[in-house]
Amino acid sequence: MPELPEVESLRQILARSAVGRTIVSARIGEARLRRRIVADFAAAVAGRQIIKLSRRAKYLIIELDGDHVMLVHLGMSGSLIHRGEDFSDAEFDPKHDHVEFALDDSSRLVYNDPRRFGMMRLVARAALENSPELKGLGPEPLSRDFNADYLAGKARGKQVAIKNLIMDQKIIAGIGNIYASEILYRAGVRPTRRAGRVTRKEIEKIAGAVPVILRAAIGSRGTTFRSYRDSRGQPGRFAEQLRVYGRENEPCYACSTPIKNVVVGQRASFYCPKCQV
DNA sequence: CTTACATCCTGATTGC
DNA sequence: TGCAATCAGGATGTAA
Numbered sequence: 471m472p473e474l475p476e477v478e479s480l481r482q483i484l485a486r487s488a489v490g491r492t493i494v495s496a497r498i499g500e501a502r503l504r505r506r507i508v509a510d511f512a513a514a515v516a517g518r519q520i521i522k523l524s525r526r527a528k529y530l531i532i533e534l535d536g537d538h539v540m541l542v543h544l545g546m547s548g549s550l551i552h553r554g555e556d557f558s559d560a561e562f563d564p565k566h567d568h569v570e571f572a573l574d575d576s577s578r579l580v581y582n583d584p585r586r587f588g589m590m591r592l593v594a595r596a597a598l599e600n601s602p603e604l605k606g607l608g609p610e611p612l613s614r615d616f617n618a619d620y621l622a623g624k625a626r627g628k629q630v631a632i633k634n635l636i637m638d639q640k641i642i643a644g645i646g647n648i649y650a651s652e653i654l655y656r657a658g659v660r661p662t663r664r665a666g667r668v669t670r671k672e673i674e675k676i677a678g679a680v681p682v683i684l685r686a687a688i689g690s691r692g693t694t695f696r697s698y699r700d701s702r703g704q705p706g707r708f709a710e711q712l713r714v715y716g717r718e719n720e721p722c723y724a725c726s727t728p729i730k731n732v733v734v735g736q737r738a739s740f741y742c743p744k745c746q747v
Numbered sequence: 748c749t750t751a752c753a754t755c756c757t758g759a760t761t762g763c
Numbered sequence: 764t765g766c767a768a769t770c771a772g773g774a775t776g777t778a779a
Contacts, residue, residue, distance in 0.1 A: 471772030504755080504774075528773080546773055547757075566757090585756050587773060630750065639774080646772050695772065696759080715772095736752070738770085 472544045474611065474644030475687035476698050476706060477528050480550060483691070484579075484701035485523045487552050491573040492519045493534075499564035504545065504589040507568060514592055515540070515571070527607050527643030531598070538592050541603060545587030552701040553578050579701075607643040611680045616642060618670075618677035625665040625673060632668050633661035634735040636676065645680070648693055648715045651740045653679045655714045660746045661739040662732060686711065714740035 472480070496512040518534040525531060530550070532540040542550065553560060555576045562570055563582070569590060571579040581590055593601050609615035624641050625632070635641055637650045645653070654661050657675035659668060668676070687693060692706030695716060699705060709716075713723060718731035722742040731740050 473772050476772070502756095543773085545756095546771065583756095584758065585771085585773095587756070628749080634750090637773095648772055693772070698772065735750095737773095 471546045471696070471698055472528060472548070472692070473646035473649050474525075474528060475649070475684055475708065476692035476700075477525055477530055477544065477644075478688050479691040479706060480700050481523045481525045481530055483704075484550065484552060487554075487577070487701065488520050488532075488573070488579060489522060490520065491575060491577070493517065494572045494574050496569055496571045497562070498569055499562065499567040500586070501568065503568060503583065503586050504543070505591055507590065508592075511569070511592060514538070526604055527610070527639060528646070529603060533595075537595050539595050539598060541589070541591055541593050541598070541601065542581070543589045543603070545583055545585060545589070547585040547697065548581070548583035548588035549697075549699050550701055551580050551582065551699065551703055553580065606640050608639060608641045609643065611642050611644055611684055616677070616680065618674040621677045622670060622673045625668055628665035630665050631661060631734045632659060632663045632665045632676070633737075633739055635665040636680070637735075637737075642680070644684070647737050647739075648695065648712070649683055649687065651715045652713060653683050655741060655746060656683060658746050660741050660743075661734050714742060716740065 493515050496515050498507055498512055501507040518536055520532060521535050522533040528543060530542040566584045567580050567582050569581040625635060628635060633650050633654060636645050656679035659672050659676060687708045690706060690708035691700060692698060693708040694705030695709055714729050717729045717740060719728045722729055722745055725744045727742055727744040729740055730743050731738055
């Protein structure tokens, strides 16, 4: 479920409580995820200190002392909850708690993912950039590498819907289903438009809307539409600022036309039929 | 290479 | 109330 703003919010919040902590021990619950957790994972992280949290696309990177990092993806339903000493009453649930780290301040960091679309694995720092997960990713949407010229080059000649294009992690890394709809609403472009037919001016509007929407969402600590929670168990507040996502048949805030919901690339896609051309 | 679609999995919600 | 159908913030593999 989490997209870039949720992972970034999680990173910022978790960093405050977890950086500097040492992993005393780890235990594994259900090991079957998108990739199975390897048998020696717990032993490999025990005794390591968390030195930094970083992020690439929707991946959280927990940097450890020594030469490895933990690469984490939350899939659709994953969470990483940090329970302090005073919260330690929650039971370990081996069905959905995949990993529990005991830290040196008696807190516990629990990685939970009921749908098991996520992953957590140890990667050598030197091999991270070329790992199968990160290797093919497009530029970070909040970096200078992403701009209208870049997007125009990628859209040129493409038949795919523009919404699918901006959700393609090889094109831009980190945009998912909620923010794709919100970005296209702000840009005034329908999600169903063929990417190659989107005009230069519209591409510029889309490229401009990307950082505006994502930064605003990060500022609100992400969107909790259903179940996203940060490491404190808190929901994000951006849901109240959503303009189209989840608002089928409700009036557009700009023109009162009912918001439509169409399926594009097997995903629900919301737009205003009047404001978006 | 591009595009379209099924598939992985479980839980919450919707509809009859 | 109960039960079945439908739907989820994602990514990938396969086939045309």
